[in-house]
Amino acid sequence: KSLSVLRVGEKDYPTDDYTNVTPKIISYLNRNLHLKKDNPLSLVRQRIVNYFYKSFTNRGNPSFSVYDNLPPVVTTKQNFDDLLIPEDHPSRTKSDCYYVNRSVLLRAHMTAHQTELLRSGLDNFLMIGDVYRRDEIDSTHFPVFHQVDAVRSQLREQLFENHPDLNIFEPIYDPNNPNAFTNSISDPAKQSCHTLEASKMMETQLKNHLIGLVKVLFGESIQYRWVEAYFPFTHPSWELEIYYENNWMEVLGCGIVRNEIMVNAGSNNSIAYAFGLGLERLAMALYKIPDIRLMWSTDSGFLSQFQNKDVDAKITYKPVSVYPQCKNDLSFWLPPTLTVETFMNNDFYDLVRDIGGDVIEQVTLKDKFVHPKTKKHSLCYSIVYRHLERTLTQAEVNKIHKEIEIAATNAFNVVIR
Numbered sequence: 001k002s003l004s005v006l007r008v009g010e011k012d013y014p015t016d017d018y019t020n021v022t023p024k025i026i027s028y029l030n031r032n033l034h035l036k037k038d039n040p041l042s043l044v045r046q047r048i049v050n051y052f053y054k055s056f057t058n059r060g061n062p063s064f065s066v067y068d069n070l071p072p073v074v075t076t077k078q079n080f081d082d083l084l085i086p087e088d089h090p091s092r093t094k095s096d097c098y099y100v101n102r103s104v105l106l107r108a109h110m111t112a113h114q115t116e117l118l119r120s121g122l123d124n125f126l127m128i129g130d131v132y133r134r135d136e137i138d139s140t141h142f143p144v145f146h147q148v149d150a151v152r153s154q155l156r157e158q159l160f161e162n163h164p165d166l167n168i169f170e171p172i173y174d175p176n177n178p179n180a181f182t183n184s185i186s187d188p189a190k191q192s193c194h195t196l197e198a199s200k201m202m203e204t205q206l207k208n209h210l211i212g213l214v215k216v217l218f219g220e221s222i223q224y225r226w227v228e229a230y231f232p233f234t235h236p237s238w239e240l241e242i243y244y245e246n247n248w249m250e251v252l253g254c255g256i257v258r259n260e261i262m263v264n265a266g267s268n269n270s271i272a273y274a275f276g277l278g279l280e281r282l283a284m285a286l287y288k289i290p291d292i293r294l295m296w297s298t299d300s301g302f303l304s305q306f307q308n309k310d311v312d313a314k315i316t317y318k319p320v321s322v323y324p325q326c327k328n329d330l331s332f333w334l335p336p337t338l339t340v341e342t343f344m345n346n347d348f349y350d351l352v353r354d355i356g357g358d359v360i361e362q363v364t365l366k367d368k369f370v371h372p373k374t375k376k377h378s379l380c381y382s383i384v385y386r387h388l389e390r391t392l393t394q395a396e397v398n399k400i401h402k403e404i405e406i407a408a409t410n411a412f413n414v415v416i417r
């Protein structure tokens, strides 16, 4: 493959064997839906930011900084290494992330900015923006979504204002010589460097703070539960679920920031909690928006329902009208080099999205088949087409479907059945 460059954002990057970001995905980069004032994501963002400002003020001044305009192109160091995500962790794979090249990718979570902001001396901040993940295609998944991430750090004097006898760190841990101590996470309750008091105090504050947030958003009577979780960058870690339309829905991940991260960022004397939540899920539940693609709509029938509204107004989305779906199957034989197990579904989903764009509502793997005699492998995908703002004709759908067949043949060397 010849050496080439790829323009992402305002910069050119050399490509390599890791490059898998597509022109379609790059086209989402400057949309900034979370900052568009008539977009539901922006309303939820404002409500969350307001809640933070109300919860934490210092003599009337907000004690939080908000970063909602950080560029989404980050290094693997920012997205993974700085967060102690191991080299062989599945979240790093090409089939899960959009890589610009081996060392640069579109951030897969807002936590990618945590270390650099801590290092710049901040202790309390929010990071809000678009994140990119390769995933299946249906009404609740889109390769771009939006997250609010937060860090709240406290020094001993703040955390134990009323208990000057208590410490953040165990006596055997020396904050002036942090690297001499190996911090273990084998105790489910806390990191070995922290005292139980400090860890529990932070846990209580974190949980109260987040329950307060879901109550502000969904009302006092919202049912919720905490689920033990694992993230490489926090310990202990939890997920918060709320009971919504007869299901437990996960809304956020959180935990106590690993002390190694704090130390590497130059913050030796404090303990911090962090969380990350997805805006799309909250907006879909709050406003009863049935399809995640609607967030990207530029149609006035959609946007006008969120325009000039008080951020706390109760809004229930009314479908402008529902246009019919069109379903088409696509089956192909794989080349001898591939099997039904090794073929990358996400590669196919990206190709479908590249060609079909936003009229693709859903793609599902319908059938895997190995021919008993020839041993040839075949896959069948079902593609659901639906335009959000008008009716698609069968002829239009057939044309896109044909283009997908041709592109799949060229990209994967498959033979359409």
Ligand code: PHE
Pocket (backbone or CB within 6 Å): 108, 109, 110, 111, 149, 231, 234, 252, 253, 254, 255, 274, 275, 276, 277
């Ligand atoms: N980054 C995590 C995610 O995207 C969420 C998270 C943020 C969890 C901060 C813990 C602390 O799922």
